[in-house]
Amino acid sequence: xxxxxxxxxxxxxENTLSQPTPSQKIRVEVSELSLKRAGRVILNKLNLSLADTxxxxxxxxxxxxxxxxxxxxxxxxxxxxxxIIVDGVASKHWPAGEDALRQHIGLxxxxxxxxxxxxxxxxxxxxxxxxxRHDNSQLIESCLKQAALWDEVSDRLNHDAQTLSIxxxxxxxxxxxxxxxxxxxxxDEPTASLDPRSKNKIEASLHGLAKTMPVVVVTxxxxxxxxxxxxxxxxxDGTLIEQGDSETLLNTPxxxxxxxxxxxxxxDCPSDADK
Amino acid sequence: MLLRSWITFSVIFSLALVLIFVGFLVSAxxxxxxxxxxxxxxxxxxxxxxxxxxxxxxxxxxxxxIVIALAIALPCGLAAAIVSVEILPQRYHGLINLCIDILAGxxxxxxxxxxIALLLPWLKNNLDLLSGHSLLAAGLLLAVMILPTITxxxxxxxxxxxxxxxxxxxxxxxxxSQRLFSVxxxxxxxxxxxxxxxxxxxxxxxxxxxxxxxxxxxxxxxxWYNLLAPAQTITSRIGREMGEASVGSSQxxxxxxxxxxxxxxxxxxxxLAHAPxxxxxxx
Amino acid sequence: xxNRFTQALLIALALPAIAVPLACLLYLxxxxxxxxxxxxxxxxxxxxxxxxSQGIMAQVIGSLALSxxxxxxxxxxxxxxxxxxxxYAGPRSNSVMQHVLTTFQSIPPLVYGLCGxxxxxxxxxxxxxxxxxxxxxxxIILPVLTLNTIHALERVPSxxxxxxxxxxxxxxxxVWHVWRPRxxxxxxxxxxLAVARTLSETAPILFTATVFSGASWPNSLFAPVTSLxxxxxxxxxxxVDENAVARAWSxxxxxxxxxxxxxxxxxxxxxxxxHHG
Numbered sequence: 001x002x003x004x005x006x007x008x009x010x011x012x013x014e015n016t017l018s019q020p021t022p023s024q025k026i027r028v029e030v031s032e033l034s035l036k037r038a039g040r041v042i043l044n045k046l047n048l049s050l051a052d053t054x055x056x057x058x059x060x061x062x063x064x065x066x067x068x069x070x071x072x073x074x075x076x077x078x079x080x081x082x083x084i085i086v087d088g089v090a091s092k093h094w095p096a097g098e099d100a101l102r103q104h105i106g107l108x109x110x111x112x113x114x115x116x117x118x119x120x121x122x123x124x125x126x127x128x129x130x131x132x133r134h135d136n137s138q139l140i141e142s143c144l145k146q147a148a149l150w151d152e153v154s155d156r157l158n159h160d161a162q163t164l165s166i167x168x169x170x171x172x173x174x175x176x177x178x179x180x181x182x183x184x185x186x187x188d189e190p191t192a193s194l195d196p197r198s199k200n201k202i203e204a205s206l207h208g209l210a211k212t213m214p215v216v217v218v219t220x221x222x223x224x225x226x227x228x229x230x231x232x233x234x235x236x237d238g239t240l241i242e243q244g245d246s247e248t249l250l251n252t253p254x255x256x257x258x259x260x261x262x263x264x265x266x267x268d269c270p271s272d273a274d275k
Numbered sequence: 276m277l278l279r280s281w282i283t284f285s286v287i288f289s290l291a292l293v294l295i296f297v298g299f300l301v302s303a304x305x306x307x308x309x310x311x312x313x314x315x316x317x318x319x320x321x322x323x324x325x326x327x328x329x330x331x332x333x334x335x336x337x338x339x340x341i342v343i344a345l346a347i348a349l350p351c352g353l354a355a356a357i358v359s360v361e362i363l364p365q366r367y368h369g370l371i372n373l374c375i376d377i378l379a380g381x382x383x384x385x386x387x388x389x390x391i392a393l394l395l396p397w398l399k400n401n402l403d404l405l406s407g408h409s410l411l412a413a414g415l416l417l418a419v420m421i422l423p424t425i426t427x428x429x430x431x432x433x434x435x436x437x438x439x440x441x442x443x444x445x446x447x448x449x450x451x452s453q454r455l456f457s458v459x460x461x462x463x464x465x466x467x468x469x470x471x472x473x474x475x476x477x478x479x480x481x482x483x484x485x486x487x488x489x490x491x492x493x494x495x496x497x498x499w500y501n502l503l504a505p506a507q508t509i510t511s512r513i514g515r516e517m518g519e520a521s522v523g524s525s526q527x528x529x530x531x532x533x534x535x536x537x538x539x540x541x542x543x544x545x546x547l548a549h550a551p552x553x554x555x556x557x558x
Numbered sequence: 559x560x561n562r563f564t565q566a567l568l569i570a571l572a573l574p575a576i577a578v579p580l581a582c583l584l585y586l587x588x589x590x591x592x593x594x595x596x597x598x599x600x601x602x603x604x605x606x607x608x609x610x611s612q613g614i615m616a617q618v619i620g621s622l623a624l625s626x627x628x629x630x631x632x633x634x635x636x637x638x639x640x641x642x643x644x645x646y647a648g649p650r651s652n653s654v655m656q657h658v659l660t661t662f663q664s665i666p667p668l669v670y671g672l673c674g675x676x677x678x679x680x681x682x683x684x685x686x687x688x689x690x691x692x693x694x695x696x697x698i699i700l701p702v703l704t705l706n707t708i709h710a711l712e713r714v715p716s717x718x719x720x721x722x723x724x725x726x727x728x729x730x731x732x733v734w735h736v737w738r739p740r741x742x743x744x745x746x747x748x749x750x751l752a753v754a755r756t757l758s759e760t761a762p763i764l765f766t767a768t769v770f771s772g773a774s775w776p777n778s779l780f781a782p783v784t785s786l787x788x789x790x791x792x793x794x795x796x797x798v799d800e801n802a803v804a805r806a807w808s809x810x811x812x813x814x815x816x817x818x819x820x821x822x823x824x825x826x827x828x829x830x831x832x833h834h835g
Contacts (some may be wrong), residue, residue: 126447140461285638354571382758480666
């Protein structure tokens with residue numbers, strides 16, 4: 001049981017605190033974010049920043065406030081304190097309104113929710129008004145390709161979307177979020193209940209997306225964090241307690257909470273120990 | 276053992292009630308259909324003293340009254356449901372529900388009294404009518420009476436829309452009215468549809484209030500869109516004449532036949548209202 | 559902007575749903591309250607004024623007798639039917655039962671009245687009587703009451719039932735010791751709602767149970783009664799007689815109060831249950 005989580009040597013400490021390299025522009029800056037629900041503190045003075053591109057994995061025990069963090073950033077939760085600055089503008093005073101903010105920051109839920117209409121209509125669901133009347137077939141194709149779903153559904157775009165498998169539905173949700181041209185993509189445990197094949201496809205799609213925009217993935221799966229690469233945040237009790245390059249964070253956690261969490265997770269999935 | 280015999284008794288007794296109900300309704304109206312065939316349904320003269328029994332005036336009257344009622348109650352009731360579920364915060368829900376409960380709890384005969392005291396004089400003065408008794412009055416009164424049915428069932432339909440649909444639509448940046456028209460209403464549509472069908476059935480069967488304001492004159496509106504003249508509905512005819520008809524006469528069985536036609540219409544509406552929802556729930 | 563407009567439009571459309579009931583209630587109080595005098599609740603059967611100056615105590619008693627009797631008739635049947643559905647019926651007969659009940663629930667009360675007129679008043683020769691009216695009303699609320707009781711029993715967690723059956727309890731013991739304590743409150747709620755419902759029905763008792771004048775105390779099951787509902791109906795048509803109209807309004811207020819009282823009891827019972835649950 002030579003768990004990597006327990007090997008923390010002095011050499012690695014500096015690496016774990018690595019920040020986004022200065023050359024990259026910061027797209028989203030969250031400072032002192034707090035949220036209370038029914039007297040309970042959900043988020044407690046949380047600070048984080050997202051760079052121009054790349055994947056950020058958010059890990060932590062259940063109830064750490066990971067989902068709430070994403071929902072605050074996206075604007076589904078409105079009564080938070082603190083400040084979230086997106087592309088230099090405070091999100092509370094987003095010029096085009098809160099609906100436009102949610103378009104700007106796409107959020108994909110854990111359980112895929114497809115609307116009872118065709119696959120093509122689902123992709124275009126967020127597009128309303130004049131744009132809807134144009135020929136959108138190119139947009140549908142590019143979004144479905146980015147979500148790694150095009151090959152499976154290209155011949156039946158007019159079929160009912162609810163006949164797709166859960167894994168396909170989840171990718172359809174990603175395509176749907178991409179169709180409204182978001183600047184940031186947030187995913188809340190996108191692969192939690194999916195089979196390995198769908199997981200791989202979604203991860204491939206995320207790698208592609210991360211080249212052009214910041215992608216935040218909440219996950220429980222440490223293997224996935226390793227596969228996704230990029231940076232990783234560890235959340236506990238509503239605050240961010242450790243961050244850094246994902247490989248470094250996984251191999252040499254500094255905080256006792258992080259180590260404990262990794263230890264239990266390692267016991268859950270033995271394959272992790274082989275690495 | 277006691278339990279078992281009690282259950283057996285109630286099942287057999289209820290079955291007997293159902294059979295008695297259907298059997299006697301059919302057997303009491305059968306002589307009429309045997310004597311006159313089905314032609315009275317489309318003929319327009321109803322003079323019991325000359326043995327003329329045309330259902331058409333009452334059928335047209337019932338249809339007009341329910342169309343007026345739905346035209347008013349459907350938009351109002353649906354809007355009330357949307358306002359109470361989607362717009363107003365939780366603490367006002369009690370008030371809306373109280374108002375709907377009051378509306379549903381007022382007995383039919385009190386609505387009739389209110390109609391006579393408020394609606395008829397108002398129509399009489401504003402539209403320059405002889406008495407105010409008219410299809411319009413019946414329709415307006417029915418609209419108020421079916422409003423609670425429509426509102427309550429539409430509220431249920433809207434509440435049943437899964438919250439994940441609301442959230443998925445708002446994460447895509449759809450604004451409030453886009454969410455309403457592209458997600459909530461289509462999802463709640465089966466429920467709203469059966470709400471209106473059930474309300475239609477209720478309105479068709481409503482008797483006392485309609486009887487008091489419709490005027491009870493067997494005439495097809497002349498011209499056909501003249502809603503300001505006194506007329507007759509199926510229920511008001513039965514209510515007016517049942518007390519006078521002698522048992523076993525042809526008028527008696529003609530009235531029973533009216534009741535049978537009404538029952539068949541309402542049963543059909545109820546079956547239409549309930550059937551598709553079941554299928555949806557299974558799927 | 560479009561949102562504000564849509565919301566304002568919807569609120570404007572919904573206003574009648576709030577304004578109309580309040581206006582109706584206020585108007586009813588305004589017209590009904592002045593008629594409340596010491597004479598109103600007397601049993602005085604003076605012949606003058608054709609019912610317009612008498613007290614309405616006989617009508618109140620007649621209405622209550624009709625609706626309570628009908629509920630007492632319907633309740634055991636409803637409980638028996640719902641126990642059948644929960645204990646013995648398979649999924650197929652359950653769904654048939656559900657369909658029959660919802661269909662019969664939608665049949666207009668007037669038609670039940672017609673049927674009662676044929677069967678009880680004429681065929682069985684009971685004449686216009688309390689018994690005929692009560693049975694007709696019982697038939698009207700039987701489907702509602704049964705569906706309500708089935709729902710009440712369905713809400714008892716199936717774990718409890720399974721655990722009790724696993725202990726070897728007989729069906730009747732399960733019903734008494736497991737279902738009764740959990741379901742009686744919803745059952746009573748349904749019963750009080752049914753009383754309120756029967757109190758507001760007029761058409762079905764118009765030719766089966768009631769006469770306009772000449773009846774006072776219902777001294778026999780097979781004697782005609784008078785009821786508030788039909789009393790209002792007859793008085794409402796006497797639009798020229800000021801006294802009659804005033805009496806009609808007072809009677810309407812009393813009727814609405816009675817209905818509200820029973821609904822309120824049902825509501826309170828229901829609320830207590832949801833607090834416990």
